[in-house]
Amino acid sequence: MYTVYETFVGAGGSHLGFINNGFKSKYVNDFDDNCLKTLVYNNPELEKEAVVDNSSIVDIDPNEILKQTEMKPKELDVLFGGLVCKGFSLAGERSPNDERNYFYRKQLNIVKVVQPKISIIENVPGIQNAKVLSPDAPDEIAKKIDEIWQKLENYKGLKASVRKSSNITKEIQEQGKILRKEKEDMIKYLEDNNLLISVIDDIKRTYDKLGYNIYMQVLNSACYGAATKRERVIIVAVRKDINIDFEFPKATYGNKAFESKYPYLYIGLNNEVKPLRTVNDALSTINYENKEDIDNIPMQHSPKTIKRFTYIPEGDSIANHIDELPEDLKISKFYSRGNTMRLAGDEPSPTLVPGHSNFPVHPKEDRSITVREAATITGFPQNYKFFGSHTKRCEEVGNAVPPPLSTAIAKSAKELLDKYYNKL
Numbered sequence: 251m252y253t254v255y256e257t258f259v260g261a262g263g264s265h266l267g268f269i270n271n272g273f274k275s276k277y278v279n280d281f282d283d284n285c286l287k288t289l290v291y292n293n294p295e296l297e298k299e300a301v302v303d304n305s306s307i308v309d310i311d312p313n314e315i316l317k318q319t320e321m322k323p324k325e326l327d328v329l330f331g332g333l334v335c336k337g338f339s340l341a342g343e344r345s346p347n348d349e350r351n352y353f354y355r356k357q358l359n360i361v362k363v364v365q366p367k368i369s370i371i372e373n374v375p376g377i378q379n380a381k382v383l384s385p386d387a388p389d390e391i392a393k394k395i396d397e398i399w400q401k402l403e404n405y406k407g408l409k410a411s412v413r414k415s416s417n418i419t420k421e422i423q424e425q426g427k428i429l430r431k432e433k434e435d436m437i438k439y440l441e442d443n444n445l446l447i448s449v450i451d452d453i454k455r456t457y458d459k460l461g462y463n464i465y466m467q468v469l470n471s472a473c474y475g476a477a478t479k480r481e482r483v484i485i486v487a488v489r490k491d492i493n494i495d496f497e498f499p500k501a502t503y504g505n506k507a508f509e510s511k512y513p514y515l516y517i518g519l520n521n522e523v524k525p526l527r528t529v530n531d532a533l534s535t536i537n538y539e540n541k542e543d544i545d546n547i548p549m550q551h552s553p554k555t556i557k558r559f560t561y562i563p564e565g566d567s568i569a570n571h572i573d574e575l576p577e578d579l580k581i582s583k584f585y586s587r588g589n590t591m592r593l594a595g596d597e598p599s600p601t602l603v604p605g606h607s608n609f610p611v612h613p614k615e616d617r618s619i620t621v622r623e624a625a626t627i628t629g630f631p632q633n634y635k636f637f638g639s640h641t642k643r644c645e646e647v648g649n650a651v652p653p654p655l656s657t658a659i660a661k662s663a664k665e666l667l668d669k670y671y672n673k674l
Contacts, residue, residue, distance in 0.1 A: 252327040255279075255315065255358060255364065257307060261636060261646035262289040263628070264332050264372065267656025269293065271664045273328065279303040279310065284638030285646055292634050298381060302446050307334075307356045312363035317534040323488075326366040328663050331357045332651050333373050345399035346437070346446055347392050349381045354449065358456045365460075367492055367670065368663050369452070371485040372651055375468055378483060381413040381446040391445065398436055402429050453485060462487035467495045470660075471652035472598040473501035473508060473515055475524075476629040477532035480601045480652055484659060494669050499658035503527060528614055532627045533552030543645065546622035546637050549608055555578060559616040593619065599627050603648050629653040 254268045255277040262285075265275060275293075278300055280286055286304055288322045291297050301318045303310070303417040317323065333353050345351075354371065361369045383392060405426055412418050439567075454464050464487050465467045471480040486496045501508070501515040504523040509516045516523070536546065551559075558579045561571050568590040571582055593599050595613035602609055621636055621643045636643040 252664060253321070253325075254328040254330060254645050255319075255326060255360075255366070257287060257310070257329075257331040257360070258333055258353075260285045260332065260462045261650050262292060262634075262654040263650030263653050264330055265293060265631070266630075266653040267651070267658070267660040268328070268330070270653070270657045271660040273660060273664070275300045276321065276326070277301045277303065277315055279305065279307070281306045284358075285643045287637040288635070288646055291637065292493070307353050310356065310360065312360045315360070316364060321364075323363065324365045324367075326364050327368065328660075329357075329361060329364060329366040329369045329665055331369075331371050333371060334356060345395060345398070346381055347383045347395040348442065351380065351449065355456075357410065357451070361457075362460055362488070365489065367489050368496070368666065369457075369462065369487040370659065370663070372659075373483050373485075375481050377449055378468075380449040382449055382452075383440070384445050384447045387440075387445045391440075395416050395436060398429070398432050402433060405429055435494075450485075457487045460487075461490050463490055463495075463497070466639055467498045467514070468512070469498065469515070469655060470508070470512060471629070471655040472526050473503055473512065474499065474652075474658040475503050475626045475651040475654040476526055476598070477529055478599045478602055478629075478652060480628075482651070486663075488666065492666075492670050494666050496666055497662055499514050502658075523637070526598050527666060528596050529593050529627055533595075533613075533623060535632065536622060537632065543622055545625065546620045547621055549640070550615045551617060552605060557609050559592070560591040562590075562611055564592055564613050565597065567591040602628065609644060609648075624648070629655075639646040 251272060252273045253276050254273045256265055256268075256275060257279045259265055259278045259280045260282075265278065268275065271526070275296060276294060276299070278289065280289070281304055283304055286302060292304060296302055301315070303315075332352050342654065343450050346472055357371060383395065404608075409418065409422065409426065412422060450466070457464050464485065466483065466485045469484050471478055471482070484498070486498075488494065488496050498515070500517075500519060501512065501523055503526050504516060505526055507524065535542075538546070540546070542590070558568065558575065561575055562568050563571075568575075590609040593613045599610070602624050609624045610619060611617065612623070621640070622632075624644070624647045625634060625636070626632065628647055628650060630647070631653075636646050
C-alpha cells in the first residue's frame with residue numbers, strides 16, 4: 251500500500267482520489283478546523299492511521315512530520331498539496347507581495363526534507379502567469395506594495411457598499427482611476443527593475459535543485475467524469491533516481507470542443523470516450539426524498555431575489571438581462587458571480603465558486619443550488635457530510651479538488667510507483 255502526505259487537504263476532494271487508488275494517508279494538514287472535521291467524519295480511519303494537523307503551512311516543521319509518522323526521508327511515496335490559491339487567482343486584485351503567493355515555497359521546503367518519490371502541486375491556471383516579488387526587493391518597496399493593494403481592497407469595499415444604494419459618485423469613480431494608475435505604475439516599476447519573478451520558473455528551479463524532474467499540464471475535471479468544467483494546473487515532480495517519466499491521465503470523457511482544447515489528453519484514444527457528464531446527470535443521482543440531509547436544504551431567498559431569478563434564462567447570466575428587470579430589481583452588471591447566473595442543465599457547470607455564501611441558480615428552479623447539489627456536481631459521494639456554517643460548507647465544496655480529477659491523478663501516480671517497485 252502506497253503512502254501519501256496531504257497539505258491544504260480541505261474537505262477531502264484530493265484525499266478521496268488517493269483512497270480510491272489504495273493509498274494510505276499518513277499525514278493530512280489544513281488550518282481550517284471545519285474542513286478537518288468534514289474530512290475526518292467522512293474518513294474516520296484517519297484518526298487511527300494518520301497525523302491530523304491543523305497548523306498553518308507557515309508553521310509546519312517537516313522533520314516533525316517524519317518523526318510523528320515514523321518515516322524516514324525518501325520513504326514517502328507521494329506528497330500532494332492543493333495550495334491555497336487566492337493570491338494567484340485571476341479573480342480580484344493580485345498583489346505580487348500577497349503572502350499566500352509564497353505558500354508554494356513552504357511546500358517545497360517539505361519536499362526538501364521529506365524527499366517523497368513524487369510531489370504534486372495543484373493550483374489554478376493563473377499560476378502559470380503569476381509573478382511574485384523577488385526576495386531581493388528592498389523592504390520599502392514591499393511596504394509600498396502592501397499600502398497600494400490595501401487601498402485597492404478598501405476601495406472595493408467602499409464601492410460594494412455604495413453600489414447597494416446606487417450611489418456611486420463621480421468622486422468615487424475618480425478615486426478608483428487614481429488607485430488603478432498607482433497600481434499600474436508600481437507594476438511597471440517592478441518589471442523595469444527586474445523585481446518580479448515567475449512563480450512557475452521559481453518552482454521549476456527549486457525542484458531541479460532538489461533533484462526532481464518536472465511535468466506540468468492543465469487538466470479539466472470534466473475530462474474525468476466530474477459534471478463541472480473546473481480547470482487546474484497540475485505540477486508533478488518525480489525524484490530523479492526513480493528514473494521513470496510521469497504520464498498524465500488520458501481523458502475518459504469529452505466532446506469535440508474538449509478534444510480541440512486539450513488535444514494532449516485525447517491522443518490515441520480513437521474516440522473511446524464517454525459524453526461529458528452534465529449538471530442534469532449529476533442532479534439525477536440525488537435522493538431528494540431524504541429530508542434529513544442538511545446539505546440539501548435550499549437557501550431561504552428573499553421574495554425580491556426569487557423574482558430576480560425568474561428573469562435569468564437557463565445557462566445565462568443576470569448581466570445580460572439587466573434592462574429587462576423592473577427598477578426595484580436592478581443590480582449592477584458587475585455584481586458578484588454566484589446566484590446571478592443560472593446553470594445549463596445539459597452541460598457541465600462552470601467552476602463552482604460560491605458568491606455571497608451561495609452557488610449559481612438551479613437550471614429549472616428559482617433558487618441557488620444546495621451544498622449537496624454542488625458537491626454532487628463536483629463529484630463527491632452522496633453520503634459525504636459537510637460541517638460548518640452554510641457559508642463554510644459552500645467554501646469547502648467550492649475550494650475542493652473534484653474527486654474524479656484527483657482519482658485520475660492518483661491513478662497515474664500509482665502506475666508510476668508500480669513500475670518503480672516492480673523494478674526493485
